[in-house]
Amino acid sequence: GEESRPVKTTPRQPPNKDVNIKEEKTDKRRVRTDKNNVNADREPLKPAISVKAADNSSAVRKPGVHKVLYLDVTHAPRDPNAVGQFGHAPLLSSNEDAEVRRRWDEGHFNVYLSDQIPVDRAIPDTRPEICSQNVVHDDLPSTSVIFCFVDEVWSTLLRSVHSVLNRSPPHLIKEIILVDDFSTRDYLKEPLDKYMSQFPKVRIIRLKERQGLIRARLAGAAVAKGEVLTFLDSHIECGVGWLEPLLERVYLDRKKVPCPVIEVISDKDMSYVLVDNFQRGIFKWPLVFGWSAVPEEYIKKTNMTIADPIRCPVMAGGLFSIDKNYFYELGTYDPGLDVWGGENMEISFKIWMCGGEIEIIPCSRVGHIFRGQNPYKFPKDRQKTVERNLARVAEVWLDEYKDLFYGHGYHHLMNKKVTDIGNLTEQIELRKRLKCKSFKWYLDNVYPEMDAPLAKAEGLVFNRGIRKCLAVQKGSLSFERCDLSKQSQHFNYTWLRHVRQQDLCVGPQDKGSSFALRPCDNTQPELRWFHKSSTPSLGEHLISEFVSHHMCLEAEPQSESLRLNPCEPNNTFQKWQFTHYNV
Numbered sequence: 215g216e217e218s219r220p221v222k223t224t225p226r227q228p229p230n231k232d233v234n235i236k237e238e239k240t241d242k243r244r245v246r247t248d249k250n251n252v253n254a255d256r257e258p259l260k261p262a263i264s265v266k267a268a269d270n271s272s273a274v275r276k277p278g279v280h281k282v283l284y285l286d287v288t289h290a291p292r293d294p295n296a297v298g299q300f301g302h303a304p305l306l307s308s309n310e311d312a313e314v315r316r317r318w319d320e321g322h323f324n325v326y327l328s329d330q331i332p333v334d335r336a337i338p339d340t341r342p343e344i345c346s347q348n349v350v351h352d353d354l355p356s357t358s359v360i361f362c363f364v365d366e367v368w369s370t371l372l373r374s375v376h377s378v379l380n381r382s383p384p385h386l387i388k389e390i391i392l393v394d395d396f397s398t399r400d401y402l403k404e405p406l407d408k409y410m411s412q413f414p415k416v417r418i419i420r421l422k423e424r425q426g427l428i429r430a431r432l433a434g435a436a437v438a439k440g441e442v443l444t445f446l447d448s449h450i451e452c453g454v455g456w457l458e459p460l461l462e463r464v465y466l467d468r469k470k471v472p473c474p475v476i477e478v479i480s481d482k483d484m485s486y487v488l489v490d491n492f493q494r495g496i497f498k499w500p501l502v503f504g505w506s507a508v509p510e511e512y513i514k515k516t517n518m519t520i521a522d523p524i525r526c527p528v529m530a531g532g533l534f535s536i537d538k539n540y541f542y543e544l545g546t547y548d549p550g551l552d553v554w555g556g557e558n559m560e561i562s563f564k565i566w567m568c569g570g571e572i573e574i575i576p577c578s579r580v581g582h583i584f585r586g587q588n589p590y591k592f593p594k595d596r597q598k599t600v601e602r603n604l605a606r607v608a609e610v611w612l613d614e615y616k617d618l619f620y621g622h623g624y625h626h627l628m629n630k631k632v633t634d635i636g637n638l639t640e641q642i643e644l645r646k647r648l649k650c651k652s653f654k655w656y657l658d659n660v661y662p663e664m665d666a667p668l669a670k671a672e673g674l675v676f677n678r679g680i681r682k683c684l685a686v687q688k689g690s691l692s693f694e695r696c697d698l699s700k701q702s703q704h705f706n707y708t709w710l711r712h713v714r715q716q717d718l719c720v721g722p723q724d725k726g727s728s729f730a731l732r733p734c735d736n737t738q739p740e741l742r743w744f745h746k747s748s749t750p751s752l753g754e755h756l757i758s759e760f761v762s763h764h765m766c767l768e769a770e771p772q773s774e775s776l777r778l779n780p781c782e783p784n785n786t787f788q789k790w791q792f793t794h795y796n797v
């Protein structure tokens with residue numbers, strides 16, 4: 215069935231913790247079990263970055279490059295005994311449970327604990343050993359760091375900003391732009407202005423109405439002065455040396471879009487948890503983001519090491535750097551995307567199909583609080599918002615593969631009367647203007663492991679009762695002796711549940727008294743058939759979605775014609791079998 219597609223996604227949270235929170239997303243992050251042994255895989259490896267020091271002892275330095283700076287003013291923290299220091303999980307006494315629960319919904323994580331942890335706490339340096347030996351160019355571009363937020367928790371927002379200020383070379387930070395997406399909480403108004411006024415590089419932009427994270431990021435980008443834009447979520451902690459390896463990639467090629475490794479800050483105890491190596495961002499149908507290990511074969515073939523950039527079919531969405539001019543050349547995000555969701559798919563397809571690359575840079579590590587639920591309200595229904603965004607992405611970028619998207623439970627989105635996905639003219643124009651490649655090219659070249667058959671079943675359509683195959687003769691349907699070489703006998707059973715030959719679909723005629731080929735049309739329910747492939751060897755019913763009471767397509771042996779009859783489990787004239795089942 216379509217639910218069990220062979221795509222591995224991995225847990226994004228420590229699986230051993232069990233606070234009862236509803237999981238809404240499937241993008242689980244696989245965390246490492248050797249949590250206390252961060253050096254376990256630190257064998258010396260070749261530098262990930264293609265510019266190398268002239269000599270391994272680094273006594274001799276090439277002009278123009280330097281080792282990644284170990285900048286961390288929290289390395290020797292002010293208060294080594296503070297709660298949560300070094301990313302450790304503090305022990306809470308059981309009488310604090312009620313307080314933890316009481317404040318949980320403020321951010322859908324342990325807000326009570328977060329508020330006790332220093333805003334500039336130290337976290338472990340989790341980079342592979344080689345990263346500190348890597349060299350980067352002296353003249354890296356500067357970046358504007360953009361955080362957008364709506365009703366973010368005070369302590370996590372501050373910790374995010376402090377981690378950037380404390381762990382980035384100052385000359386590379388042009389500014390930090392905080393985009394307030396119309397938050398309602400008072401502490402995010404004057405108190406935030408006042409607090410941030412001590413940092414000349416921090417600017418705050420206030421949106422006049424709720425725009426959602428996509429347009430909020432665009433508002434930040436519009437005023438950014440740095441050469442590179444670096445987007446971050448507002449509940450993160452940047453690790454030592456996080457920035458230079460990202461900027462180095464952009465420096466080497468402005469069409470590279472690097473992302474840090476996203477590590478886990480536990481929503482339960484705020485501890486810093488490592489994640490598996492060699493993880494990349496992928497999607498499965500219907501455009502669901504997930505994490506997956508780079509195929510073993512690929513690692514071997516390319517001699518890939520734990521510090522090498524990892525090509526990513528899609529990015530998680532929240533944390534990446536991009537050359538500002540390139541971002542605008544790509545047409546930024548589709549501004550018609552609302553609130554949350556889908557923009558990571560959009561930007562990913564756009565980048566790859568229009569000439570760029572997405573990479574995860576293992577030498578850049580940023581922790582993120584993964585939450586079970588969005589802690590803010592959606593102006594409209596959450597589900598409807600996200601699926602509308604995804605439909606926009608599918609319509610613009612997926613070509614013929616959009617049927618796979620719709621066919622995985624999003625059938626209703628095709629009915630324009632039910633769902634208004636808005637105007638897409640500009641997005642489609644943009645894709646043409648940029649001369650972007652096809653989605654098929656993307657699947658073949660960027661994500662070949664993805665299983666994306668265009669039909670659920672295909673080939674000849676054999677009827678078990680009359681032991682003949684469905685055929686088109688002079689534009690009408692009939693039966694013939696099965697013959698694979700005859701194109702007139704070839705049909706597809708599509709994701710939209712059509713029995714299809716080229717542009718024509720099998721459907722009823724004259725109120726169901728006979729059957730004919732009609733132009734395929736997604737809005738017409740009488741062209742849709744249910745057909746399961748669990749036991750293809752026995753053949754399965756073709757059940758009309760159009761007529762109620764389970765009506766099955768049946769071959770009439772005398773006239774060798776088609777008709778609809780109530781389904782009968784053992785009636786072989788109602789059993790149909792395609793040559794190939796793809797799912």
Ligand code: LR7
Pocket residue numbers: 241361362363364365366395425426427430446447448449476503530531532533553554555556557558582584585588589590
């Ligand atoms: O209406 C909104 N306005 C906002 O400003 C909604 C959200 N936001 C802010 C919010 O305060 C936060 O700072 O936008 C940021 C991201 O929102 P989250 O933290 O609720 O998103 P998430 O971490 O659950 O989801 C991931 O997918 C999103 C899809 O739209 C975005 O791309 C997020 O940036 C992205 N987060 C990450 O990639 C971090 C790793 C998570 C994973 C996988």
Ligand code: MN
Pocket residue numbers: 447448449532582583
């Ligand atoms: Mn987030």
